[in-house]
Amino acid sequence: MAIFQPEVNQRILIDGVSYALAVHPAAPGMPYGQEGRQAVVYQLCADDGHRCGFKVFKPRFRVPALVSLADQLAPLASLPGLAVCDRTVLSARRHHDLLVEHPDLTYAVLMPWIYGPTWMEVLLGGEAISPKQSLLLARSLGETLACMEESGLAHCDLSGPNVLVPGMAPESAPGSQMIALVDVEQMYGPNLRRPPLLPGGSPGYAHKTASEGLWSAEADRFAGAVLMAEMLGWCDPRVRAASWGESYFDPQELGRDTRRYSILLQSLKEIWGSAAAGHFERVWHSDTLIDCSTFGEWLVSLPREAPDESVIPAEAHESDQSSDSGQVSHYDLPSEHRYGRAANRPETAAARNLRRIRRSGAPRAQVLKAINERLARIPYWRTVGAALVAVIMTVVIMLVTLDTPDRHAAHLTRETPVATQERQRNTPVQPTPIANQPPLYALSGRVIGPDGHGVGKVIVRFGEGLSSVLTDPDGFWQKDGLAGSVTVKPHKEGWAFAPESRSAGGSSATVDFSAKPVTASPEPTGTQHRQDVPAPSATPARTEPAPVTRSSRPMPPPRPIYKVSGRVTDEVGNPIGGVLLTFGSGHGTVQTDASGSWSKSGLSGTIPILIKKPGWSFTPTIRQVSEAGNSVNFIGRYKLFTLAGRVTDIKGRGIPGVTISFGPGFDPVITDRDGYWVKMSLEGAVTVTPQRGSAFFTPVSITAYGPGVLSFVYTPVVSGID
């Protein structure tokens, strides 16, 4: 039996996109792969540089249900921390040739690559984090799990390796989440199918009942609580010193009153208060998962702000380091990594670095990195909460119809001042959206004659006040800029149509008609008009036409069959997955994969392509293809979304009275007394710019294409000081 043993740079073609196997960052010459219980996840790199995860399952875990599971998971990709739900599954039906070549790739999953360390890596690294970072991590995980809990979802296999921390990645993408969950194949949900093999909990995070199989709405309560407690406790040197290894707890000691448990519980009480400690105590001694605290309860128990660092104990004493399992001390870390040194000064250092980089006109990536360093140190839970309300409401609606693919991922870019001016020069001013205006849509279709060919020069009308269009020689037509309901009615002298008219409205669609001649001298259809028969007489009423029958006509030459492909991205090139492309004249539909790519074969003639994804608009709305091509691309824009954020000074203090403008064409908002702001019902590319007097803000502006949390740092202009 062939085993998939790829080599570095080996090429794999998936849905028309060529990927190369990336090299392992720590093992030269080997592909970048990581093996879990069910699969090996490889990193793939597309030609345009974007990275994907490629999950190749072990034979026992290759099940056809993965295909439908991907469809069901797709809407969840918009939930905070669940971007990995946006995926393509390789199946014999859609990827026949690839699977013939590599049978081991059956039901393999192509999904976004999540950057950043796993929580397990953070534990193994043993590096200190500040109380602010502890709270940020625990709250982010809690919010993700609470959001899932409220939607009736559970991951069912939470553990350190399955929780990634993109917010701690040096190369974290702008707008990326602080926390991301991976390995979602066993997820529980209202419409999700029970997997054939239930997870039994991961070592270090498994409740005493987990061996019976985890698959319920409460499945995450124990593991999630242990993870949150680890995160909250990690700012305490006593906790770090007592950590077992790949998890804080030795897998054998869960639920028991051990020394590690006492240390962590004591730390939670001292630093985060009795409410959070009480939840951990309750979870630790629970007999069933239902007895465990909900994540909503956890969130309520957490303080709004991290405590002053003076409450953190000094370095652990020597006696604290010798754990009952021979814990290796982390105190051989360089001094700059120790808590109480670098942690006391990071904001100043990071901000100074940012200012230096900005002044030097450094490349954008370097500026972004510096900004990320700043953002990682700014308390943000309140701003996240505001945006989360909007996201949760959207998600709850989506979950009612889990089969509707959608995504609300934020795509943010931060600009340098020069970039902003450049963009503003090049961006046309857009009209201000009118409240309650129905969305515009497009219709297209084809008029087909009795011989199966298109009928040209048919007038297609759409009702009073709307201009009509003519079909092309192959019978195709299209109409943009429609609003509300319309009645589509074809007309051509001497022809009858079925149906006589069709109603359409609200969304883009294909509207086809069949036509047949009602006079003795029908105009030949389609291209045959030009090629096969004489042009009709200008005075047909008195002229006996030459009898034209189907049998007397020469057979038209066979139309070539062709294939087209392309990508759907947003305006800055981020892929948009789950976009539905409908091919006219009954040629079916395809969906874009995680990389935004799509391909369609078996086409002939001129075919209109309609593109659609709830919540998104596309340019162009319709395209026609008539020959093979591999760059039939579309640009998508997210429609209505909410942005929230905070303006702080360099020390993290909120700045009130800052005007936040949203260009083009939206009313501004003013930050509240703590520096927070929220703006709803935004659409398209929105440039967010703070302003207060002559103060300087970093970044100068941020362009957003979807929901997100944006932070700005305020620097007052003081005479004589930059």
Next chain:
Amino acid sequence: MERGYSTLATQKTPALIIYLLDVSASMSQPLGNKRRIDVVTEALSAALRQMVFRSTKGGRLSPRYRVAMLAYSDHVYDLLNGVKGVDQVAHTGVPDLSPQRTTETAQAFARAEQILQAELPRLRDCPAPMVCHMTDGEYTGADPEPFVSRIKQMAVPDGNVLVENIFISEKVLSEPVTDPTLWPGIMRETKLAADYARKLRAMSSAMPESYRLTMMESNYHLAPGASLLFPGTSPELVALGFQMSAATPVR
């Protein structure tokens, strides 16, 4: 008697695997369309890759395996210069193996015994170590079995030291293995075609259930109680043998 063999290989409790590789002159003979030595190198590389993948979490390689590689012929050659973490071995890769002359198997096991004696006190919380021996012919010199018996008596709380043998020879089974994924393995009652194969079976440990379950996830159907003796009659079976050596449970 089999014990748990359930301790997980982690960075804190890594699994120790000692490879003993016969590089006698006969290893230059063909197996399939390659030399035996090349088949072994490829299979060992695949096993190393598996260990690397199992040790990779995010961008970090947390060594869950520690490895020693001893090639033997007239002498024993320590290919890695001691026991190394899989993260270090990943940087160097599997050393080039070139056939030598005789087959001093006992010397190789004697060296393995020394390594285990030195390592065992530190392996109290770790999975039971594994000695994976690959050969293609009978030993020359001393009988290795007494060394192997002593090694199999060594133990950590997780279980006794495991000894696996991969015998590249046509004289192991009376019936060829047509599909390795359906092959149940060599049982106590399985008829073997050569005396040395029977000796190697006696020198091999019983397959721990946890290892067998790990292999089942890769679609192998080895039977409970099968021996850790693998007939290297095809590159696929050699690969199976080396894959088994790294089947220590991981989280």
